[in-house]
Amino acid sequence: MPRKPRIDLAGYHHVINRGVNRSEVFVDSDDYEMFLQIVCKACRAYRVVLHDYCLMSNHFHLLVETQRENLSSFMKQINGNYAIYANKKQKRSGHFWQGRYYSRYINSDEYYYTLIRYIEQNPIEAGMVKKVEEYPYTLGSVIANGLTPVPCTLHSKLIEELDYENVQDIIGIRLNEEDLEVLEKLKHQKIVVKDNVNTIAFSKILEEHFKEVNTLQERNEAIVQALEDGYTQITLANYLNVSRSLVSKVLKEMG
Numbered sequence: 001m002p003r004k005p006r007i008d009l010a011g012y013h014h015v016i017n018r019g020v021n022r023s024e025v026f027v028d029s030d031d032y033e034m035f036l037q038i039v040c041k042a043c044r045a046y047r048v049v050l051h052d053y054c055l056m057s058n059h060f061h062l063l064v065e066t067q068r069e070n071l072s073s074f075m076k077q078i079n080g081n082y083a084i085y086a087n088k089k090q091k092r093s094g095h096f097w098q099g100r101y102y103s104r105y106i107n108s109d110e111y112y113y114t115l116i117r118y119i120e121q122n123p124i125e126a127g128m129v130k131k132v133e134e135y136p137y138t139l140g141s142v143i144a145n146g147l148t149p150v151p152c153t154l155h156s157k158l159i160e161e162l163d164y165e166n167v168q169d170i171i172g173i174r175l176n177e178e179d180l181e182v183l184e185k186l187k188h189q190k191i192v193v194k195d196n197v198n199t200i201a202f203s204k205i206l207e208e209h210f211k212e213v214n215t216l217q218e219r220n221e222a223i224v225q226a227l228e229d230g231y232t233q234i235t236l237a238n239y240l241n242v243s244r245s246l247v248s249k250v251l252k253e254m255g
Helices: 029-046 071-090 109-120 139-144 157-161 167-172 177-187 216-228 233-240 244-254
Strands: 011-018 048-055 059-066 102-106
Touching: 011 071, 011 109, 029 048, 029 059, 029 071, 029 216, 048 109, 048 139, 048 157, 059 071, 059 109, 102 109, 109 139, 109 167, 139 157, 216 233, 216 244, 233 244
Parallel strands: none
Antiparallel strands: 011 059, 011 102, 048 059
């Protein structure tokens, strides 16, 4: 049976992935912190906002907003970089993730806010804690405890709308059977795509990005700026007639 294609449109996406054979993805606190660092680096490279997250020991949930049709590239960077880190740390080899990732496109406010509660309450449903603020690896918990959120969440709608006083009102009410039925129904709503609706123009064409480049340093700075503008690494590599690995190296050195 052919695999259902992922929706890569600009907009909000709920992304999930698990360790292969449901094995542990995060072993200790360093792993959770490293994963969020990798996510934020990818957010910067692909102009993505992280609106919410929940990191469980053997899987994760991300609620992200893409500005361009680049979710696949964004997730490839996250999954690949974290797998390299974890395999090296755990002295293991082979597949790390269960698959590429699972994602759903969010096309309504009702879906968005029901999903926020679902993501934040994962640890509660698993019987690990009784309140959102008691589990450290969700954005809601970070906000509720007055901690500093990771940079890629600074434009999150959750941060704009949530503080320690209204945690219970917004994300603390547990989902009942009716809520779960609504969530399931919203998951399967048909997505209607109209021409040019999801197309977002780049701020500059590539010729303008590289117009006044005379030195290697200026070229590298222009590469980073073009990446932040939404151009992909392969597009820049082809334009500059260099390897994709060189573009990736520049991003790492200048990041």
